[in-house]
Amino acid sequence: MLKQIEGSRAMAEAIALCRPEVICAYPITPQTHIVEGVGELVRDGHLKNCEYINVESEFAALSVAIGASAAGARAYTATSSQGLLFMAEAVYNASGLGLPIVMTLGNRAIGAPINIWNDHSDAMSMRDAGWLQLFAETNQEAVDLHIQAFRLAEELSMPVMVCVDGFILTHAVERIDIPDQADVDAYLPPYEPVQSLDPKDPASIGAMVGPEAFTEVKFLAHYKQTHALKLIPEYARSFRDRFGRESGGLLRGYRADDAEMLVVAMGSICGTIKDVIDEMREEGFKIGLVTLVSYRPFPLAALRDALARASDVVVVEKSFAVGMGGQLADNVDGALRNLPVRPRLHSAVAGLGGRPIPRGSLHRLFRQALVQPWEGVHFLDLNERVIGREIHRTGKNRRSGPTAENILKQLAGGRPAEQGRPG
Amino acid sequence: MSPINEAADRNAAPLAPGETQKLKFYQKGTHTVGNRLVDVDDRAVQSSLDRSNALTCGHRACQGCGEALGARYALDAAMRATGGNLIAVNATGCLEVFTTPYPETSWQLPWLHSLFGNAAAVATGVAAAMRVKGRSNVRVIAQGGDGGTTDIGFQCLSGMFERNDDVLYICYDNEGYMNTGVQRSSATPPAARTATTPAVGDEPGNVFGTGKSVPRIAVAHRIPYVATATVADLHDLERKVVKAMSIRGARYIQIDVPCPLGWGSASHDTIRLARLAVETGFYPIFEAEHGKVTAARKIRKRTPVVEYLKPQKRFAHLFKGGVEDPRVARLQAMCDANIEEYGLVDHHDDDV
Numbered sequence: 001m002l003k004q005i006e007g008s009r010a011m012a013e014a015i016a017l018c019r020p021e022v023i024c025a026y027p028i029t030p031q032t033h034i035v036e037g038v039g040e041l042v043r044d045g046h047l048k049n050c051e052y053i054n055v056e057s058e059f060a061a062l063s064v065a066i067g068a069s070a071a072g073a074r075a076y077t078a079t080s081s082q083g084l085l086f087m088a089e090a091v092y093n094a095s096g097l098g099l100p101i102v103m104t105l106g107n108r109a110i111g112a113p114i115n116i117w118n119d120h121s122d123a124m125s126m127r128d129a130g131w132l133q134l135f136a137e138t139n140q141e142a143v144d145l146h147i148q149a150f151r152l153a154e155e156l157s158m159p160v161m162v163c164v165d166g167f168i169l170t171h172a173v174e175r176i177d178i179p180d181q182a183d184v185d186a187y188l189p190p191y192e193p194v195q196s197l198d199p200k201d202p203a204s205i206g207a208m209v210g211p212e213a214f215t216e217v218k219f220l221a222h223y224k225q226t227h228a229l230k231l232i233p234e235y236a237r238s239f240r241d242r243f244g245r246e247s248g249g250l251l252r253g254y255r256a257d258d259a260e261m262l263v264v265a266m267g268s269i270c271g272t273i274k275d276v277i278d279e280m281r282e283e284g285f286k287i288g289l290v291t292l293v294s295y296r297p298f299p300l301a302a303l304r305d306a307l308a309r310a311s312d313v314v315v316v317e318k319s320f321a322v323g324m325g326g327q328l329a330d331n332v333d334g335a336l337r338n339l340p341v342r343p344r345l346h347s348a349v350a351g352l353g354g355r356p357i358p359r360g361s362l363h364r365l366f367r368q369a370l371v372q373p374w375e376g377v378h379f380l381d382l383n384e385r386v387i388g389r390e391i392h393r394t395g396k397n398r399r400s401g402p403t404a405e406n407i408l409k410q411l412a413g414g415r416p417a418e419q420g421r422p423g
Numbered sequence: 424m425s426p427i428n429e430a431a432d433r434n435a436a437p438l439a440p441g442e443t444q445k446l447k448f449y450q451k452g453t454h455t456v457g458n459r460l461v462d463v464d465d466r467a468v469q470s471s472l473d474r475s476n477a478l479t480c481g482h483r484a485c486q487g488c489g490e491a492l493g494a495r496y497a498l499d500a501a502m503r504a505t506g507g508n509l510i511a512v513n514a515t516g517c518l519e520v521f522t523t524p525y526p527e528t529s530w531q532l533p534w535l536h537s538l539f540g541n542a543a544a545v546a547t548g549v550a551a552a553m554r555v556k557g558r559s560n561v562r563v564i565a566q567g568g569d570g571g572t573t574d575i576g577f578q579c580l581s582g583m584f585e586r587n588d589d590v591l592y593i594c595y596d597n598e599g600y601m602n603t604g605v606q607r608s609s610a611t612p613p614a615a616r617t618a619t620t621p622a623v624g625d626e627p628g629n630v631f632g633t634g635k636s637v638p639r640i641a642v643a644h645r646i647p648y649v650a651t652a653t654v655a656d657l658h659d660l661e662r663k664v665v666k667a668m669s670i671r672g673a674r675y676i677q678i679d680v681p682c683p684l685g686w687g688s689a690s691h692d693t694i695r696l697a698r699l700a701v702e703t704g705f706y707p708i709f710e711a712e713h714g715k716v717t718a719a720r721k722i723r724k725r726t727p728v729v730e731y732l733k734p735q736k737r738f739a740h741l742f743k744g745g746v747e748d749p750r751v752a753r754l755q756a757m758c759d760a761n762i763e764e765y766g767l768v769d770h771h772d773d774d775v
Contacts, residue, residue: 021555022548051551055544056582063541063579067512067548070535073555075548093537197510197533197549199561206513206536207523 001178007139007169010176011104012037014143016047017184018102018150020076021191022068023052024061028083029116030166031106035078058083062090062103069099070205072196074150077101080166081108081122088126095130095221097206098194100153100160102146103131107267107318108166109353113404117354118166119318120267123295124327130221132160132228133296134248135266139169139176144247145293147179148235151188155231156224163295165268167354179243187242225297232294250299251292253306255281259288261366262310262343264303264332266292269316269350269357276362287366292328303335310343314369316362316380318351325349325377346373350380386410467496467658475502475531477511482529483521487690489680489697490518490595493654494566497593497678500661502532504668505562510553512546514567514576515539517602518595540575542567543583546590554589562668566593569610570600572677573637580637584644584673591667591674594637597682605685609635612705613757614750615737617685622740631753638709641675645714648674653708654681655697659720663710679706687736699731704758707765719765728755 003010012034015023023042025035042052051068055061058079065075079087084105094101105123109115123133132152136142142164149160164170195203209217229250236248246252254274256262263273270291280287290306292299307313313336315329324330329347336342346369351357361381368374386407394400477498484491502509513519513536522529523536537545546565553561565583567576572594583590599617600606606619613631616622620629641649647670652660660678667674681688681696688696700706701720705728708720729751732738741748762768 022551024548049555051555053547053551053586053588055547056578056585059541060544060547060579060582063537063544064548064551066537066541067535067545067550068552069548070537070545071510071549071552071556073548073552075552089538090541097537197535199508199510199533202531202533204523204528204530204534204536207525207528208520209525213525 001180003176003178004173005176005178006033006171006173007142007164007176008033008106008171009037010139010143010178011146011164011170012041013178014146015076015102015104016041017179017181018076018147018188019047019049019074020102021050021073022065022075023050024055024064024068024075024077025052026055026058026061026077026079026083028058028080028106030108030118030170031078031080031083031104033170034104034106038076058087059090062087062094062101065101065103066090066094066097066099069094069101069193070097070197072191072193072198074154074191075099075101076103078104078106080106081110081116084122084126085110088129091126091129091131094159098157100150100157100191102149102153103159103161104146105161105163106166106170107163115353116166118168119352119354120163121319121352123161123163124319124321126161127296127327130158131296132156132158132225132294133163134160134232134293135163135295136165136169137268137270137291137293139164139172139174140245141247141293142169143176143178144239144243144245147184147188148239148248151235152228152231154191156228157194158221158224158228163267168268177245183242187239228297229294229299229302232297248293250294250302251290251306254289254291256288256290256306258286259310260286261288261312261314261370262307263287263289263314263316263366264292264307264328265289265316266295266328267318269318272357272359273316273362276359276366279359280363280366285366295328298331298335300335303332304339307332307336307343308339312346312369313343314346314348314366316348316350316357316365318349320349320352320377329377344373346378347376348378348380355381465658467661475499475507477502477509477530477532478522479529479531481527483524484517485682485684485690487681487683487693488517488521489654489682489693490568490597491521492657492693493595493652493660493678493680494518494593496654496657496660497566497664497676498532498564500664501562501564501591501668504665505560507532508561509533510535510549510561510563512537512542512549512563512565514542514565514571515602516568516571518566518568520602539571541579542571542576543590543592544579546592547583547586547588550589562591563589564591564593566595568601569594569596569598570602570608572596573609573635577637581640581644584641584646584675587646587672589671589673591664591676593664594675594677595680596677597680597685599682599685601682601685609633610637612754614741614748614754616740617737626750627740628738631750638675638677638711642711642714642716644673646673646675647671647713649711650676651679651706651708652676653679653697653701653706655679655694655701656708656720659708685737687739688734692734696731696734699726702726703728703731704762704767705731705754707761707767709765716765719767721769722762722767725762725768728758
């Protein structure tokens with residue numbers, strides 16, 4: 001049914017259609033409206049047979065989900081940013097135990113400095129935790145990915161993180177098609193755990209494993225993710241067959257077939273990039289986009305095939321590894337590694353901490369990649385004047401005080417503190 | 424009759440004709456002979472051939488491990504109380520490590536280990552799953568050592584209490600991080616030597632005025648049931664577990680479990696030390712319901728705290744060179760305060 005609805009609310013309705021049995025809720029901006037939404041659906045009776053538990057932290061939220069899932073219940077939770085970090089130990093534990101928990105990640109920057117706005121630092125911090133990570137481009141895809149996520153998770157006995165851009169998706173009110181319960185029921189079979197805690201068949205789960213088997217256990221987790229590379233497109237196809245629209249899959253191209261320059265990106269920024277591509281195509285640039293939906297597993301082969309014919313690849317990502325560069329660019333580099341003739345790779349970081357990514361900046365970025373390619377990582381719209389001043393200021397004085405506050409002061413037109421006592 | 428009981432029979436002194444056997448046992452739960460002589464209803468579950476052996480033999484606990492003993496009795500009692508419909512969630516720690524060396528397990532009930540600090544929350548999830556699956560008859564126990572309970576797992580524990588989730592949390596309190604090599608926890612008593620409170624310097628051992636009583640904190644949550652127990656009185660421990668399993672909601676039992684390794688005591692002294700902890704007032708044994716203390720186990724023979732401290736190497740620095748450290752008096756005062764607060768001694772027979 002078509003609704004004019006907030007993204008978070010739409011996701012909450014989609015999650016409820018998946019009939020989760022245990023939901024653990026802990027608020028954190030910008031994910032909060034999702035757990036509020038499912039909570040209301042439980043309270044008002046729309047979502048029946050569901051335990052909604054208000055926990056005291058994100059660590060507890062995922063821990064409750066771990067217990068519920070190990071006991072055979074379909075479990076769901078959601079978080080963002082600091083919350084994901086706070087539950088980090090449980091994130092690894094859930095995948096290590098092979099528990100098919102679905103978690104929404106309302107993507108948000110990580111502090112310090114504390115920042116509530118969107119980027120992908122949080123998702124990247126857990127990229128190696130053994131979860132599947134799917135990135136939604138639109139709120140429609142966010143809705144649809146949750147339905148696919150439960151099926152993927154339960155088929156594979158692996159947890160799935162559905163990554164949705166904070167505010168840009170979670171707080172946007174737009175037209176979204178909410179599926180019918182009957183269709184979701186037909187698409188998503190009831191959860192049949194491979195193992196569960198049951199007094200009739202006692203098993204010990206979570207025992208200590210030493211060097212004699214740890215490698216094999218980890219390899220099998222990797223093997224499962226490799227298998228997911230087949231399942232993700234398969235489930236996206238059966239989703240299209242039932243619901244009549246394209247959602248999910250490993251990746252998808254936009255005006256990519258004849259493109260000489262291909263942009264690679266994840267999440268909602270792909271919408272802006274498509275607009276820029278349309279404009280540049282008008283001007284005769286052969287440019288296209290590869291939207292990556294599945295970041296984990298990382299579709300090395302599919303991406304290599306998608307990028308092989310391009311001469312330039314520009315990776316635009318909302319996160320970076322300090323001291324290294326863009327994580328996505330690094331992974332794309334891995335996909336291109338064994339090509340006999342490989343495209344030039346350009347790495348750009350954009351939209352950190354919610355900074356807007358305007359079309360004009362992207363135009364300049366893509367042109368610069370052609371005519372004046374840069375080494376390493378390029379920070380889109382970096383305020384170099386502020387950087388220069390701050391480096392100069394801190395170099396003058398050992399007790400130079402806090403960087404973040406001084407930059408804010410500079411931007412506000414005030415003089416940054418010279419004596420290490422700002423304010 | 425089990426082979427163990429037969430052996431006990433053979434070792435018993437023969438009785439003269441007409442003589443009635445006089446038995447004096449404080450700890451009837453611990454002695455097979457005691458179990459057979461008390462009323463059937465009063466016998467410890469371990470004396471029954473039908474015992475569940477939830478924690479069965481073959482595990483790697485140290486000789487004289489109080490935690491292994493406490494866990495076995497607690498879980499078997501809970502198994503009996505629930506007709507075997509029981510799931511255990513375990514925090515990381517000694518109990519987890521010594522019971523599940525891959526690929527073996529000593530657990531004969533469904534058992535889940537997730538992390539060090541989340542046992543209470545994981546148990547909440549298991550209980551929720553059972554409710555939603557229409558299997559509320561299946562009950563859940565979370566268990567861990569004092570490190571996993573009073574320190575790293577404290578937030579999840581308090582959350583579980585506050586929500587009154589249907590979980591019995593059992594803390595096996597050996598007063599330190601024994602699994603990692605005997606470091607201080609917030610349950611380590613003052614003056615005790617640990618690897619992180621070494622017996623050197625002006626005030627050797629753990630600092631006075633630190634630490635916390637999680638049983639009291641549990642009581643402050645006004646949960647339906649809180650109890651302390653001891654492996655020196657396994658029968659009382661079993662009774663408390665059975666009582667806890669008769670109640671719905673959040674429940675907490677903390678069991679004093681001596682650790683020969685961490686306390687520097689002889690393996691054969693585990694029960695003796697646990698008993699002395701009770702008899703000195705060092706470890707008050709009490710019950711509370713809905714925020715009010717309802718019962719305390721009286722001290723049978725009030726004993727000075729030195730009797731408890733001396734057999735333990737962790738307190739040896741208090742008696743170095745034959746001189747009693749003035750801090751022994753502070754420990755005695757602590758015991759006296761416990762005795763006063765919980766009414767552990769009836770004043771008419773207080774002869775110390």
